[in-house]
Amino acid sequence: MDLDQTDFSALLAGEERAWSRFILNARPVLEAAVHRTFVRQGLKPDAGLFQDAISASLERITADDFALLRRFDPGRGSIRAFLAVVGGSTASNSLRAARRHSGADLSAAEAMAVAPAAGGQKIAEVVPEGLLSDREGLVLRLTFERDMQGPDIARALDISENTVRVLKARALKKLRDAGLRPDGTFPDDHNGGHDTTSATTDDRPVGDRP
């Protein structure tokens, strides 16, 4: 018996045998999803954190009288994709929580992996509100903040690669037309006369900053 034959009504009724079978079948998918998240974030799967993330994924599925599982409709989605999303999301949350605790056993590689995101300027902080449509802003964020390629962005947004190219070109043109400077700032007439890099209080040119 595999995941395709999962008896959801038995799971939602809390039947022990159904849950034993389900956990046995779900575990490899959860492990793969957690492993992938760890590796993407530059971590070797640490035994403790790895197992914690898998347990937390299962707890998340069963929490609040199976609230999350109840929202999953087997007729409108794959149980493997559902498990992979829960596993990946829970692993990310576990890593975030671990980072908040100074004593967390995270490797140096992981610290390097998060450094650029923490130090980099975010598109949303630079671009004046309302200048770009949601989709244009999203394409720029995925391109420049997550380093995603056109085909991946197309898959994530369920649009064609050509549409991704058009959205990106249009967004960049809008930014150029609005006078975006190489240091990521706009002329003073945007955002009520304030420099849009409001998150950066340092007035020195980018090259002079530490």
Add this chain to the structure above:
Amino acid sequence: MTDNDDILILIARRAGGERLNREEQAALDRAMLADPDLAVLLLDAAEVAAQATDAAGAARQERRASGGRVRMAALVMGLAACFGLGATAGAQLASGLLSGGGLGSSSQPTMQVEFRGVGDALNLKVRSGSREK
């Protein structure tokens, strides 16, 4: 459709290859705009799910093939015993079927074994031919 669980469900549906309606996709776009990591989660989940589906399909096929080989081996042993080939010859033939991928392997011609009762004895008919592609 804006709470976290709903967004996870939308991501799971997209990762499973389903298309969302315009309203759902717009909700997902907004969530991804607020947290671009959700787009990465979607792509990773799609890949993990596809690999898991492939692995499950392969395991099912292997179970089916192995079950077929066991049944065929049992039949050959039984027939060999009936026709006095002896247990050793029957077992050799049967183990060859089990270890060699069976008669159903796509690279070998298929064989069909039929038997039916004729009086007190069994009539064995073996037909061999090419497998249909």
